[in-house]
Amino acid sequence: MQYINSGTNTKFFRIKGMFAFVVLCCLHNNNLYAQTSDLKSTDDLVESPLSLSLSPQVIVYGESQSIINIGQFGLNNTTNIIQTGNASNLSNVIQAGSNNTADITQLGAGNIVNLLQENNNNSFEIIQDGFDNVANVNQLGEQSFIVQQIGNEMVINITQYQE
Numbered sequence: 001m002q003y004i005n006s007g008t009n010t011k012f013f014r015i016k017g018m019f020a021f022v023v024l025c026c027l028h029n030n031n032l033y034a035q036t037s038d039l040k041s042t043d044d045l046v047e048s049p050l051s052l053s054l055s056p057q058v059i060v061y062g063e064s065q066s067i068i069n070i071g072q073f074g075l076n077n078t079t080n081i082i083q084t085g086n087a088s089n090l091s092n093v094i095q096a097g098s099n100n101t102a103d104i105t106q107l108g109a110g111n112i113v114n115l116l117q118e119n120n121n122n123s124f125e126i127i128q129d130g131f132d133n134v135a136n137v138n139q140l141g142e143q144s145f146i147v148q149q150i151g152n153e154m155v156i157n158i159t160q161y162q163e
Helices: 006-030
Strands: 057-061 064-075 078-083 089-096 101-106 112-118 123-131 134-140 144-152 155-161
Touching: 064 078, 078 089, 089 101, 101 112, 112 123, 123 134, 134 144, 144 155
Parallel strands: 064 089, 078 101, 089 112, 101 123, 112 134, 123 144, 134 155
Antiparallel strands: 057 064
16 A cells, blocks of 8 residues: 655645646747648658657656656757656656757656756756755756755755856
């Protein structure tokens, strides 16, 4: 039988709501439309450096659950996520721009990463080794952030703007 901590659940759903709001704002501001004339009938489908992922992906292992939501809008964005542990970890990544990288390693349980990288050439790397750590990071162009949260219940809120 699995018990649910209502305080952790409330925090989880509040953060998920915040992430959904950010996604909707990005979609509204970017006016993403496709036209049938975008592809010629004689064109073959080929690999493209444009990365676009709108559907969240949920990976479940046994009784534990790891949630990964990735939305990449732009060229040459890369996201690498490693999640281990015996309980839920959450990673939300939006990269709206080009040449952005995100490397997330969550080794404990109950860790949360909310990352929004806008514009170009941002780099983000985090290692969360512990339980119930939170990182909320917003980078707006040509910024780099590296952090290790080794321990429990640590919170980081970072916003970096391009000068």
